[in-house]
Amino acid sequence: MAAIGIDYGTSNSEVVYFDGNQHQHIQLDPQIENSNKIRSSIFIYYEDELPVPPAAIVEAKVSQLQRAITRQIEKAKQGYYDAQDPREQQIYSEQVDDLRGQFHNRPALQRRAIQLLLKNMTVQELSLQQLVETGKFAFGEDGFRRFLKTPDKGRLIYSPKNFLGANLEESQKQAFVGMIARQLEYFKQCAEQQLQQPVDTAVIGRPVRFHGTRFETGNAQAIDIMTQAANLAGFGQVSFLEEPIAAAYEIERSLQKLTTALVVDIGGGTTDICCIDLAPERYARIDRQQDVLAVTGKRLGGMECDKSLVLKTLAPQMGLGLQMHNGLPVPPTYFSDMCAVDDIPKLTRFFSDDYGLEIAQTLSITKNPELLKRLLVVQEEKLSARVVNSARMAKELLSSKDAITLPLHYIEPDFDVHIDNTMLKLSMQSWLSKVKSLIKDCLAQSSKAPEVVMITGGMSLSPVVREALCEELLAGLPLLENDAFNSVCEGLAIQAAKL
Secondary structure (H helix, E strand, C coil), rough: CCEEEEECCCEEEEEEECCCCEEEEECCCCCCCCCCEEEEEEEECCEEEEEEEHHHHHHHHHHHHHHHHHHHHHHHHHHHCCCCCCHHHHHHHHHHHHHHHHHCCCHHHHHHHHHHHHHHHHHCCCCHHHHHHHCCCHHHHHHHHHHCHHHHHHEEEEHHHCCCCCCCCHHHHHHHHHHHHHHHHHHHHHHHHHHCCCEEEEEEEEECCCCCCCHHHHHHHHHHEEEHHHHHCCCCCEEEEHHHHHHHHHHHHCCCEEEEEEEEEEEECCCCEEEECHHHCCCCCCCCCEEEEEEEEEEECCCHHHHHHHHHHHHHHHHHEEECCCCCEECCCHHHHHHCCCCCCHHHCCCHHHHHHHHHHHHHCCCCCCHHHEEEEEECCCCCHHHHHHHHHHHHHHHCEEEEEEEECCCCCCCEEEEHHHHHHHHCCCCCHHHHHHHHHHHHCCCCCCCCCEEHHHHHHHHHHHHHHHHHHCCCCECCHHHHHHHHHHHHHHHHHHH
């Protein structure tokens, strides 16, 4: 039996196996050549008709049809009493008998109820639990491309991890258990095929604090959901390790003596920081909590930067800041709701017909409404995830370029937005100040000052981030080089091998 490390991320996920000497990265996405990463998003869809509505909804519709039939019966009876001609009375009498037959023909009423419900139903109206139980699943690039091609055929869960610590109803919890179980089962199958042996154990990375306002209650809920999902996926043993500590385990192999390290892990969804004592002689220990001097974490990941970049650079080209005829601005909540790809209730509301009608009405009372038409296209064609993804691509391109032209032709032909590094820095200012504050909190909590620093995670590759941290806050500390995209998962695999 093999044990694997799973970095279940906000934006991307990764699986690594460690044999005690070398790491083997499991290929997860067949559509991306030589890549060990896969998008964490899931597209749940229907190729043909939507599923039959739940029994309770069907029965409610049956009752509604029976009430309508009852009204028809009463009307036919009144026609019978008012009729003077026996032949006319006979017609009404036969009509009453026919309606009574319809009233008591439950199978026919149920079929009619289902027809009516399906006629007007859209995927967005299905509950998350029903979607998980009845829909088809597509992962990685396959899922994202299906979503771009047919967004009305399903629902894209942009980042399942971001919901795990939120205030969820029981049915929503079970929906996420089922959804993530399907992902973990897929990861397990890929690992078993490539390792050519059964996989029974997993060490899964976790942020210091999952997204949400429920603190330890939210953390406990997230771990419970992930544990249930892993068990359902077929893992006999599962444990969790905080992501910055996992990254520390990977660099520990290169150290020569006892060293106090500050690990700053800036991922897609969270920023997690730990100050930890590392030493070669402690490498084989399973429990290292006594070596952890301080740990802090918050929802301050790259996705927040993506959304901020949308609001600062793209949204003004889509109507943000325009004035209506009464002098008031177009509601800025339109644009924050458009970006809410990690908030299912908010995004569902944004895609609703009522919301589209509200934007259309605002369009009619707005000065120079041409720009706002672009927002209406995003709303009607459900393009929010694509817009945020475009901002992510722009952010990554600006890591190596001073300026880019971002094509948004899926919104409007020839719609291009110029973005430069000055604009990117401006959009990241508030976020960076919060990251610095989190680092300061960790340093203040630690009983020892760090001797070295390791900055890892996808956002650590941004020159803006490096400049703000290494040249300002952490100036003077030796910077340990690492694989920003793989350090966490490689550390998780090391812990898995110990188990």
